[in-house]
Amino acid sequence: MRKAEFLNTLEQSLSNISVEERNEILYDYEEHFQMGLEQGKTEEEIAASLGDPKNLAKEFTVGHALKRAETDTSTTNVLRAVFATISLGFFNVIFILGPFLALVGILTALFAAAFGITISGVAMFGGSILFPFFGWSMHLPFSIHMNPLATFFAAIGTTALGILFIIGNCYLSMYFYKATLQYIKLNLRIITGRRV
C-alpha cells in the first residue's frame, strides 16, 4: 500500500468523526510518512509498519464515540458507542447486545404502562366531568353513575400516579444509561488496558 492509498482509506473510514478532528488525525500520519521518507524508507515500508488503516480508524472512532456519549447523553450517541465498541471485535455481539436490548425492552414496557395509567386517569377525569351533561350518550363504569365526585378525585389520583410513574421511569433510564456507559468502559479497560 502506498501513502495516498493509506491516507484515503483512513479518511474514508473516519467518516463518523468531525472534519476538524479528522484532518488533525490525517496530519499526524502525513507527518509520519514525511519523516519516514526522510529517513530513507519507502512508502510501502512505512504503510506496512503502521498497520491496517481500517483498524486504526476503528480505534479513533471508539474513543470519539465514547467521548461524545459522555458529553451529549442521547440514545443515538450511546448506541453509536455500543456499536463502535462492537466493531473493534472486543465483545461478542450477543453478550453485549442481547442484555442491552432486553433492558431497553423492559424500559419501553414500563414507559408504556406509565402512559397507559396516565391516559386512563385523564379519561376518567374527562368522563366524570362530561357525564352530567352527556350521560345519555356515554357508556361508563358504574362508579360514575353512583358517585361522580369520587370518580373525579380518583381520576386526579390516577393521573398523578401515572405522571409519577413516568418520572420514576426517567430516573431509571438515566441510571441504565450511565450503567451502560460504565459497563462499556469497564470492558474496554479490561480487554485493552485503556483508560477511557
Add this chain to the structure above:
Amino acid sequence: MNIQFKKGVLELCVLAMLDRKDCYGYELVNEISKNIAISEGTIYPLLRRLKEEGYFITYLQESQEGPPRKYYRLTPLGKKTKEELLMEWFRFVKGINHILEGDEELA
C-alpha cells in the same frame, strides 16, 4: 507477547519518554517500535486519547528540514499520572518476580 498486554504498558512508555524531554510523534513511535514489536499506527490513537485526558499538550515547532513538527509536552497531570503508573509497574514486576522465583515469604 500478547498485544493487549503491550498496549497497557505503552501509556507508561509514552509518559516516561515525554517526562525526559518534549518529543514529536515520529520520535515517540520510532523509539517504541525499536524496543517493542507493535504496529506503529496504533500509537497515534493512544497519543490522541492521552492528550484528551489532559496528560500533555501539543505545539508546532519549525524544523531545519521540511514542515513544522508537532511536539508533545507533559502537563503536571501527566507527570503525576506517570509517577503513579511507574509505581504500579514496579509493584507489579516485583510481585511477578516473587511468584516466578517461588519466594516463600510472600505466602
